[in-house]
Structure formats: C-alpha cells, structure tokens
Amino acid sequence: MEYKSEGYTMADPEKKAALFDQLARVGKALGNGKRLELLDLLAQSERSVESLTAACGLGLTTVSAHLQTLKAAGLVTTRREGQKIHYSLAGDDVLALYRLARDTAAARIADVERVAADYLGDTPGQISRDELLAGIGAGRYTVLDVRPVEEYDAAHLPGALSIPIDELSARLDEIPADTQIVAYCRGPYCVFAHDAVELLTRSGRSAFRLEDGLPEWHAAGLPITSAGRA
Amino acid sequence: MEYKSEGYTMADPEKKAALFDQLARVGKALGNGKRLELLDLLAQSERSVESLTAACGLGLTTVSAHLQTLKAAGLVTTRREGQKIHYSLAGDDVLALYRLARDTAAARIADVERVAADYLGDTPGQISRDELLAGIGAGRYTVLDVRPVEEYDAAHLPGALSIPIDELSARLDEIPADTQIVAYCRGPYCVFAHDAVELLTRSGRSAFRLEDGLPEWHAAGLPITSAGRA
DNA sequence: TTTGTATTCCATAATTCCTTGGAATACTGT
DNA sequence: ACAGTATTCCAAGGAATTATGGAATACAAA
Numbered sequence A, B: 001m002e003y004k005s006e007g008y009t010m011a012d013p014e015k016k017a018a019l020f021d022q023l024a025r026v027g028k029a030l031g032n033g034k035r036l037e038l039l040d041l042l043a044q045s046e047r048s049v050e051s052l053t054a055a056c057g058l059g060l061t062t063v064s065a066h067l068q069t070l071k072a073a074g075l076v077t078t079r080r081e082g083q084k085i086h087y088s089l090a091g092d093d094v095l096a097l098y099r100l101a102r103d104t105a106a107a108r109i110a111d112v113e114r115v116a117a118d119y120l121g122d123t124p125g126q127i128s129r130d131e132l133l134a135g136i137g138a139g140r141y142t143v144l145d146v147r148p149v150e151e152y153d154a155a156h157l158p159g160a161l162s163i164p165i166d167e168l169s170a171r172l173d174e175i176p177a178d179t180q181i182v183a184y185c186r187g188p189y190c191v192f193a194h195d196a197v198e199l200l201t202r203s204g205r206s207a208f209r210l211e212d213g214l215p216e217w218h219a220a221g222l223p224i225t226s227a228g229r230a
Numbered sequence C: 001t002t003t004g005t006a007t008t009c010c011a012t013a014a015t016t017c018c019t020t021g022g023a024a025t026a027c028t029g030t
Numbered sequence D: 001a002c003a004g005t006a007t008t009c010c011a012a013g014g015a016a017t018t019a020t021g022g023a024a025t026a027c028a029a030a
Helices: A013-030 A033-042 A049-056 A060-072 A092-108 A110-120 A129-137 A149-154 A165-170 A192-202 A214-219 B013-030 B033-042 B049-056 B060-072 B092-108 B110-120 B129-137 B149-154 B165-170 B192-202 B214-219
Strands: A076-081 A084-089 A141-145 A180-184 A207-210 B076-081 B084-089 B141-145 B180-184 B207-210
Touching: A013 A033, A013 A060, A013 A092, A013 B013, A013 B033, A013 B092, A013 B110, A033 A049, A033 A060, A033 A084, A033 A092, A033 B013, A049 A060, A049 A084, A060 A076, A060 A084, A084 A092, A092 A110, A092 A214, A092 B013, A092 B092, A110 B013, A129 A141, A129 A180, A165 A192, A180 A192, A192 A207, B013 B033, B013 B060, B013 B092, B033 B049, B033 B060, B033 B084, B033 B092, B049 B060, B049 B084, B060 B076, B060 B084, B084 B092, B092 B110, B092 B214, B129 B141, B129 B180, B165 B192, B180 B192, B192 B207
Parallel strands: A141 A180, A180 A207, B141 B180, B180 B207
Antiparallel strands: A076 A084, B076 B084
C-alpha cells in the first residue's frame, strides 16, 4: 500500500472516469483496422462515401457507420458538393496522430513486420526523401506517382509523372528512357510502389521505391503540387 | 465509380486487413478510459500492479488484464524487483503518442471541455512553462510538487518542494513566506494542482497552477531532477 | 413538385471487449 | 524444501462493437 488514499476531499472518481472515457474516444476511433484503412485513404485526398466503399471492401452502410465514428471523434470533417458528401482529415494534427500510432505499432509490435512482409512481398530497392531531394537536384531521377489519378490531382510531388499502377504496364513508353525511376504511392504500407518497381525492373528499367508516401512527404514540410479545386 | 478496381494483379485484401488489424492494436490499447488512466499514472513513474490497482478503482485482475493489453501493444514494459513487477512506459515515443491522442481529443471533441470542467472545477490562475522558467530565473516563485512522494522521487522539476496534496493543509508552514507559489501535478487533467491552488488561495497565499504537468515538462526537453533508484 | 441519388438511420445477429472471482503460476525469502 | 506474496491465467456473464440489409432522409436536378 504505497499510495495514500488521497482522501483529502477526494475528487469524484465517476467524473474522472467520464473524462478519460471521452479522451478514449480518439483511441477507439483508431482502434479498428478498417477505420485505419479509411484514414490512410483520406490522407491522400478527400473522398466520397461511395468512393471509399469501392476501395475498402465493406458495405456502404458499414463504411458510413465507420465514418460517423471518425467524425464523432473529430478526426474527419465533411463537405457537401452536389449530392455527394466528401470526407477529409480534420487537419494535419490528425495525420500526425495517425502516423504516430501506425509507426508506434510498427516499431513496438513484432508481428507487424511479419504481416507487413506477407502483404507487401519482397522489399525493393528503396531511397529516402533526402536522397531523392538530392537526386532531383542533379536531374538523376524520373519521379513516378502510381496512385489513382484522383489522388495525384489532389496533391503530388513537384514534377512527378502520374501513371496509376493498373495502367503502368500499358504506358511504360511514357517514361523517359535512360533515367532511373523513383516510384511512390500512399505510404509505407501501400503495395503500389512495390508492384511498380517490380514491374519496371522486370521491364529492364532501373527503379527504386521512395520509402514513404505522399502524406509523409507533406508532413515533413516538403513542397507539394496541388491542382486546387476550381 | 471514380476509382478503378485496381485489378492489375490485385493485392490480397485479407492480408491487407490483417496488416491494418495489427496496426490498430495500438489504437485499441488507447481506446479505453481506464487504460488511459493507467498510462497517465505510468507517465509519472513506474508502478507495480498493486499500486496501480489502489489508484484506479478497479479489481486487481482487471488492472492486470489492462496491463497485458498495453504490453501486447508494446506501450509498456515490465521490470521485476523482489516479488513485485514494475510497469513503465516503453519509451518517450509512447508518452508522445498518449499526449497527442489526448490533446487531439481535447481539441476536436467539444464534450471534452465540458466533462473536464465538471471534473476539475473552476480553473485557477495558470502560468505557462515559459513564464515559470523566466520567473524561476528571477527567484520569484516557490515551485510546489503536489503529487504523491513516490512520483516526486522518480522525477520532479529542479528545485521543487514536495508536499503531496493530501498533506498540504497540514504542512503549509513549510512553504517560504512572501513568495508566489506555482503548483504542478500530473498533467492537464489532474486535479491535484487545482485543489492545491484553491487551498493555498484560501489560506491567503498567492498561488498559480502550472498549466501542464511533469510529463509535459519532460517532453518539452526541459531539465528534470530524478533521484535515480538504488 | 417530382424524380433520382447519395447518405444516414434503424434493427439485428455475430463477434469482441470488460469485469470479476477463483485457481494456477512464478517468484522471493527463510 | 517450504511458506508467502505478487501477478497472471481461466471461465463466465454482461456490455459494447461490427457488419449488414431495408427504410428513411436530405438533398440536387429536371
């Protein structure tokens, strides 16, 4: 019994529990794999419920319910345009929170590495943001964005070429010859750049994967190009 | 149907789900009020299961189960000493994660403010870390640590005086006369400093609350005094 | 106003989480 | 070895979460 009962006036333990239960709502929102997938998508660009549904393998109403949970936790906001409602991250602090939770899991849970390797396959040659920045200055690389066009349109690395991964094999000739290629995608747990590098390498090109995706580039304070809407 | 089906080779959605489920384990661990209370305590100092049980109003086995969850998520580690097992945060990154989740909730969920006010009572006069640092240099303040002695022993602000909140009314005479008092405790959602300031003010002293607690001071990279064990 | 579409609300079943006593385990200290 | 203590494991009931169709809502477009 090291600790006294702290019984000078004794703060109400029910009120304390109510407070921490409220604070836990953010954790709860982060505590579901499908919701993390949704956040990962929203970290790229705002998207409608329908579009998110198509991308994550759940029913429409289920996705809507998850989005309600995220919204109630203050992690996402909505904007109406025409008859669609576009969800987006509520701010850069939310992106930071998502990344920190994800990276903490990766750093401290041994299983993550195993499951990630199982999903992503072999790790291709990678370069860091710093290496890419240096290489861009020297004109050494062609930077390739292999995400869906909508995400490229929302924001992309300056000077990046957009060829979505599912069109890559048919559009190889658009990539300047005799350059090294650096492909990037949504982030460290996105398969697109892995697959792109594999395909490019099989086609005889010299290709690398940027070790992080666009959200991490943005979070690092590096410049991005965004079309800006209308 | 904005997004193509991404069906070039189609990564296995089950493996993707398995990966994000793993990443979600950290969020799950943060998604329970009682576990947040435990983290808040562990942010002060390492503690045994028994000691945590006394402090949080749950059964021993319940606390043990929560600690297992936190440990499985990699957020805490254990150290045996004698017959007790001491739990502590796994690292400063875990503290950063806890703080970011908590502060995000506070910033983005309106209810938090209301429930916090209900628990903490009236907000006393507060000063920031910067103001305190400036004032210490000028010898203007007596810094008062009102947490339990064990937490003070683990780490405290340089030069702070230790008087636990439940002994404060009996030990008022230990506080140097004719100085302003700055009381601090576990953090923004701890009542101790609120109560201390109220008691001191009623006793005719000039007292303020440091707006954050020791963990935030430490996280800001400011110096602390720790006894070091043994 | 009417029609059509995107999204949310509701009810429900399957699953997982929380809490708890009692039993089992892993040590320490003698 | 033996007794004692701190902690974890186990089983079980109750509560909360998740996924899902069908109905209701909130708009926009005509």
